[in-house]
Amino acid sequence: GKILEKTGLCSQITFGRYVRQGRKLGVDPKLFIQDLQFNKVPVRVYQPKATSDGQRRGIIFFHGGGWVFGSLDTYEKVCRYLSRESESVVVSVQYRLAPEHKYPAAYEDCLNATIHFMKNTERYGVDPARIIVCGDSAGGNLAAAVSQTLAERSDFPKLRAQILIYPGLQALDFNLPSYHQNRGVPLLFRERAAFFALQYLNGDALHMQEVLEGSHIPPDMKLKYRKWVSPDHIPEKFKVRGVKPLRPTDFIAEVYETVKRFCEPNLCPLLAEDAIVHQLPESFILTCEYDVLRDDGLLYKKRLEDNGVRVTWYHLEDGFHGIISLYDYCGFSFPAGKRGLDSVVNFLKSL
Numbered sequence: 001g002k003i004l005e006k007t008g009l010c011s012q013i014t015f016g017r018y019v020r021q022g023r024k025l026g027v028d029p030k031l032f033i034q035d036l037q038f039n040k041v042p043v044r045v046y047q048p049k050a051t052s053d054g055q056r057r058g059i060i061f062f063h064g065g066g067w068v069f070g071s072l073d074t075y076e077k078v079c080r081y082l083s084r085e086s087e088s089v090v091v092s093v094q095y096r097l098a099p100e101h102k103y104p105a106a107y108e109d110c111l112n113a114t115i116h117f118m119k120n121t122e123r124y125g126v127d128p129a130r131i132i133v134c135g136d137s138a139g140g141n142l143a144a145a146v147s148q149t150l151a152e153r154s155d156f157p158k159l160r161a162q163i164l165i166y167p168g169l170q171a172l173d174f175n176l177p178s179y180h181q182n183r184g185v186p187l188l189f190r191e192r193a194a195f196f197a198l199q200y201l202n203g204d205a206l207h208m209q210e211v212l213e214g215s216h217i218p219p220d221m222k223l224k225y226r227k228w229v230s231p232d233h234i235p236e237k238f239k240v241r242g243v244k245p246l247r248p249t250d251f252i253a254e255v256y257e258t259v260k261r262f263c264e265p266n267l268c269p270l271l272a273e274d275a276i277v278h279q280l281p282e283s284f285i286l287t288c289e290y291d292v293l294r295d296d297g298l299l300y301k302k303r304l305e306d307n308g309v310r311v312t313w314y315h316l317e318d319g320f321h322g323i324i325s326l327y328d329y330c331g332f333s334f335p336a337g338k339r340g341l342d343s344v345v346n347f348l349k350s351l
Contacts, residue, residue, distance in 0.1 A: 038116035042094040046083035058126035064137030066196030086348040099203035140167025144269035151279040178294035187322035278307035288319030
């Protein structure tokens with residue numbers, strides 16, 4: 001993608017979308033599948049054909065792709081699998097993508113689609129007390145943000161659960177242990193994580209180096225959030241591969257002015273106040289050892305548990321970022337990805 005951009009043929013984002021676009025699949029003998037719009041947001045609804053003794057679970061799924069890539073087709077196999085294996089109604093949401101649509105467009109689309117579904121559960125045979133938000137990577141970020149927003153709403157039934165699959169939950173510190181240990185591990189490099197966050201926030205990747213170095217956050221704010229975002233809260237066993245501490249960098253006020261919305265919980269859910277976090281529903285968090293976002297998941301797990309939220313944690317020791325989206329990809333599948341997907345299904349069946 002970078003090569004094509006430098007030669008002027010197309011942008012790296014356009015190229016990335018092309019290779020990740022997925023393809024339409026044939027009819028699924030076990031599912032009714034239809035494309036609809038919820039509050040003007042495109043969605044794809046998967047409903048099991050088999051008869052059910054009662055109302056089914058409803059799963060709102062937000063795809064990954066750094067807020068920049070991904071589509072309904074990209075996650076077609078994953079959503080079919082979740083619907084079939086857990087016998088649930090799955091709603092896959094096609095939120096607007098960055099950089100054309102900056103924050104909070106994706107968050108607003110996901111929230112609006114979820115609210116529409118919650119108001120119309122009867123139409124899909126879904127139990128309003130068993131609605132779950134689910135997402136991977138950037139989709140995990142969006143699921144966490146939607147879950148926090150709905151936790152404060154008294155005009156809807158409470159969400160039954162949130163499922164966060166290797167979520168990205170903060171943009172204050174790109175120097176946590178997992179960022180150093182896995183900085184060059186596919187499918188998500190350290191620099192790419194900052195690149196995507198900036199594309200979502202501002203529609204460009206200006207000041208990426210300053211963000212990576214940590215000079216975009218004022219010292220007093222770093223101190224304030226250190227109780228939640230710090231290597232000190234990462235269990236020691238996750239640091240054995242070695243962490244190279246960085247030399248502290250000077251704060252640059254001009255950069256902060258362009259990225260200060262990184263401190264908003266709707267963009268970085270790890271920064272939500274305890275008053276919100278303790279209201280969150282039962283949670284499932286999946287992390288991968290070889291993933292720059294591993295520590296985001298570990299830190300959020302601690303925050304949830306500290307606030308009395310029940311957490312089921314599944315860690316793929318041999319997993320890497322994006323492994324779930326590669327389920328049955330071009331005819332092959334990573335065993336660790338299948339285990340991760342099945343752990344999600346098992347959690348759903350317990351609800």
